[in-house]
Amino acid sequence: MAEIRTLRDKTPDSEKITLNLGYVDLGRIDLLVQEGFYSNRSDFIRTAIRNQLDSHRDVVARTIERHTMDLGLRDFGGAELQALLDAGEVLHVKVVGLARIAADVTPELARATIGSISVLGALQASPEVRKALADRIH
Template identity: 45%
Template sequence: MAESEKITINMNVVDLGKVDLLVDQGFYSNRTDFIRTSIRSQLDTHAEEVKEIVIRKSYVVGVVNYGRKELEKLRDSGTMIDVKVAGLLVISDNVDAELVKQTMASVQVRGVLKANAEVKTAIQEL
């Protein structure tokens, strides 16, 4: 399973009180359980829309890794790629900003980007 990412949400006190009531009554083990369940429910509700967007926009869903060797092969063949990820994009620490600029025409991440600071800056400039 991929890493999880911490998020923060703000709720009004009335909604939070309702969540706490459901937790107190044993419907959920804690607030986090309620929030995760709610998010999964909404994702299930919109699964078809997500699928259509992924197909239409050519997104890869999941975890995508790019390492130095793979990007060097792209550079050597003169290939530029458009990277679209819904999930986690990992660019290895041994990849530098210049290699990213030589191989990636654009990068869109709906989720989390893991890369060194130099590479993140290069990606923002694309």
């Protein structure tokens, strides 16, 4: 009797994408492959994407940092939000616990720096700040 073995489904560690390139760019890639700089077109494209992502590493890290979820107590003060405003950044607040927006935060500052706010627990803020963020509270 033949032995039947079930093979595990392997989750792929990459995603296939399709892109269109102009003939000149494609020819330049093929030339680099032909000259031995890359093993094939895919190798060139993967390398180019990694280099581009590396060049934006700080932006990606800051974005990921801004989108993390806080557990417990999270205070947002005027100085922190003003620093975000000065840097041209928008905060996406996710808190499990208590989120407090300090009394020194004006409704205008809150609206300019808080893109969304999701709190599982409680949110403490002045009535004016709550009103300014009403369409951003989830």
